[in-house]
Amino acid sequence: MSDSSLAELLRARGLRLTAQRQLILQAVLDLGHATPEQVHTAVREVAAGVNITTIYRTLELLERLGLVTHTHLSHGSPTYHAAGEDQHVHLVCRDCGAIDEMDPELMRPLAEQLARERGFRVDIGHVSFFGHCARCGNGSQE
């Protein structure tokens, strides 16, 4: 499914289908949420020689092709995940770093209110909430 669409998208632009590109896309799909470095680690398990540079270049390419997206969670590294229908909102725990997801539908009322009152159209696919997950922040208030 993804391999063939990758091939098509590449060929349509005169670009080439390579093992690295397939592996990197697959890694992003498998990992769900991953930084370039995590993708690198995952890909290396299958093909040891793949360079981190190629990860960066390919993630950028896959994003241009519309197959993946990235978000900036808290600090430094961007997180990549598959693009497409299943847009989701990230719930990032400040304590344990866990990344959970929630249904973007829950954003709908707020998004509509902002659009109506401010003319601001929220990009629902890029929303991240920071806070404390059930496991970490339950008892304490701070």
Next chain:
Amino acid sequence: MSDSSLAELLRARGLRLTAQRQLILQAVLDLGHATPEQVHTAVREVAAGVNITTIYRTLELLERLGLVTHTHLSHGSPTYHAAGEDQHVHLVCRDCGAIDEMDPELMRPLAEQLARERGFRVDIGHVSFFGHCARCGNGSQE
């Protein structure tokens, strides 16, 4: 107002009140939203010799003192702003880069729903929404 509280907070910890610290705090208060580099630029207009290193160290200090907070908007650089009562949610326009604010009260229903259903406590002061502001994204659907 802020100078005296800065002095107190510093003295309470055996730390010192310096010109740089006052200028940097003032810059953050004036700028509203600013990256370390923007703070640096602003401070330099008054005191040319202040080093970027001092900006980083002081912003970290001011944050520890509870006077400022930072958020990570879209790419790399963190954005600092005054902490305190007036918590707000950022609305960042992907087109023109403008940073607007909205009343965090609007987040309340959603935050409560998340707490109830998932046990996730959203840190409302650190929420940022990306999208298109009234000026930029009005006509097109994109």
Next chain:
DNA sequence: CTCTCTGCAAATGCTTTGCAGATAG
């Protein structure tokens, strides 16, 4: 006077770029 701050320069970590050989089509 003492202990904290600051500026400078070098180190670090993540990401990007240049180039020549490897390879898809």
Next chain:
DNA sequence: CTATCTGCAAAGCATTTGCAGAGAG
């Protein structure tokens, strides 16, 4: 075959750290 890819090494940024002199209290 030819133009695109990849790996390697080096360059770039933003941020951090070490150190010795400057300065607050």
